[in-house]
Amino acid sequence: TCAFAGQKKVLAAYEEAVKCGYSGARAGRLHTPHGVFDTPMFMPVGTQATVKAVSPRELKEMGAQIILSNTYHLYLRPGTELVAEAGGLHRFMDWDGGILTDSGGFQVFSLGPLRKITEEGAAFRSHIDGSTQFLSPEIAIKAQMNLGADIIMAFDECIPYPAEYQYAKLSTERTTRWAERSQKAHTRSGQALFAIVQGGMYQDLRRVSANDLVSLDFPGYGIGGLSVGEPKPVMYEMLEQTVPLLPENKPRYLMGVGTPDCLVEAVRYGIDMFDCVFPTRVARNGTAMTKSGRLVVKNAAYAKDFLPIDENCGCYACQNFSRAYIRHLLKADEIFGLRLTTIHNLYFLLDFTKKMRQAILEDRFLSFREEFLAQYCK
Ligand SMILES: O=c1nc[nH]c2cc3[nH]c(NCCN4CCCCC4)nc3cc12
Numbered sequence: 001t002c003a004f005a006g007q008k009k010v011l012a013a014y015e016e017a018v019k020c021g022y023s024g025a026r027a028g029r030l031h032t033p034h035g036v037f038d039t040p041m042f043m044p045v046g047t048q049a050t051v052k053a054v055s056p057r058e059l060k061e062m063g064a065q066i067i068l069s070n071t072y073h074l075y076l077r078p079g080t081e082l083v084a085e086a087g088g089l090h091r092f093m094d095w096d097g098g099i100l101t102d103s104g105g106f107q108v109f110s111l112g113p114l115r116k117i118t119e120e121g122a123a124f125r126s127h128i129d130g131s132t133q134f135l136s137p138e139i140a141i142k143a144q145m146n147l148g149a150d151i152i153m154a155f156d157e158c159i160p161y162p163a164e165y166q167y168a169k170l171s172t173e174r175t176t177r178w179a180e181r182s183q184k185a186h187t188r189s190g191q192a193l194f195a196i197v198q199g200g201m202y203q204d205l206r207r208v209s210a211n212d213l214v215s216l217d218f219p220g221y222g223i224g225g226l227s228v229g230e231p232k233p234v235m236y237e238m239l240e241q242t243v244p245l246l247p248e249n250k251p252r253y254l255m256g257v258g259t260p261d262c263l264v265e266a267v268r269y270g271i272d273m274f275d276c277v278f279p280t281r282v283a284r285n286g287t288a289m290t291k292s293g294r295l296v297v298k299n300a301a302y303a304k305d306f307l308p309i310d311e312n313c314g315c316y317a318c319q320n321f322s323r324a325y326i327r328h329l330l331k332a333d334e335i336f337g338l339r340l341t342t343i344h345n346l347y348f349l350l351d352f353t354k355k356m357r358q359a360i361l362e363d364r365f366l367s368f369r370e371e372f373l374a375q376y377c378k
């Protein structure tokens with residue numbers, strides 16, 4: 001099962017902080033069949049059963065606990081039955097930590113040329129071979145049971161941004177019906193099914209979605225329909241409306257987020273889990289993440305810079321290589337260059353969530369957040 005032994009440190013100034021919209025960061029422990037994991041946590045994204053450019057051994061070494069994979073991609077290629085025959089996703093990709101699979105809702109709407117959505121599900125064309133495909137709650141849950149992740153997601157519709165109120169309302173109500181169908185189709189014990197809160201950017205729809213899904217009693221809750229192009233203050237406002245309605249003793253997972261400034265704000269509202277392709281994606285075009293912002297190590301400025309990306313970073317790249325060397329590799333299109341920037345960016349985010357956890361446990365999260373935002377956004 002996926003018990004969440006939450007442990008909320010009551011901050012000394014907690015009551016005061018709540019008045020100014022501070023809803024309570026918390027340091028928790030997430031229990032899964034593949035181990036007990038610390039939150040807040042960042043989950044590296046391994047869309048096609050690999051976190052691009054790094055090995056499972058390197059992921060373990062840098063402190064990754066749970067990684068993400070996508071049902072949409074693995075369903076289209078190589079097929080989720082094939083992964084089941086291989087012994088499941090953990091065996092297939094040789095990862096013995098936690099795995100969470102997204103249900104495919106978001107990918108259908110953001111990847112495949114969408115044909116149409118009905119009460120039954122979503123018909124679409126595969127972005128791989130153009131074939132006509134169909135996903136429904138039942139199909140998505142069966143696919144995720146085949147993959148065998150520790151945490152799976154209900155099949156939902158990620159409402160595009162912006163969206164008319166009426167569309168957001170009808171879609172959110174359908175996502176709640178799909179969550180119920182996902183629950184009925186989920187028959188694999190030991191595997192946790194999380195629901196996904198929708199509601200577009202409408203406060204009342206967010207509250208209705210959260211309350212309806214909480215009544216259906218899931219072991220954890222994703223917050224979806226965000227990080228879809230809306231301004232950050234709007235995202236934070238939706239968090240403020242949604243998170244307090246979710247049970248304190250269950251994990252909250254903000255899907256598709258994100259950059260360090262978003263992570264520290266979301267933790268402030270009580271989010272526990274994050275995933276984002278950002279660190280691995282920008283790494284592949286030579287951008288490194290640091291506590292002062294982004295460093296485009298490919299720039300000519302670093303041609304003779306023999307310091308590491310970040311001299312206070314404990315990652316394999318920063319412990320052994322200079323900016324000049326990594327820039328040389330990237331300019332020469334050497335695969336090792338992408339590997340080093342990816343290793344650094346993943347380590348940076350994993351370490352950042354570890355630092356937030358420590359700050360929460362030591363009752364100094366608010367000052368940690370202030371100091372970080374002052375430096376990061378400068
Ligand atoms: O509503 C969702 N349901 C299921 N999965 C999701 C995944 C999501 N991922 C995002 N945002 C990802 C944004 N990301 C930022 C870095 C560049 C590529 C896009 N929103 C999401 C909402 C959902």
Ligand SMILES: [Zn+2]
Binds near residue numbers: 310314317344
């Ligand atoms: Zn580093």
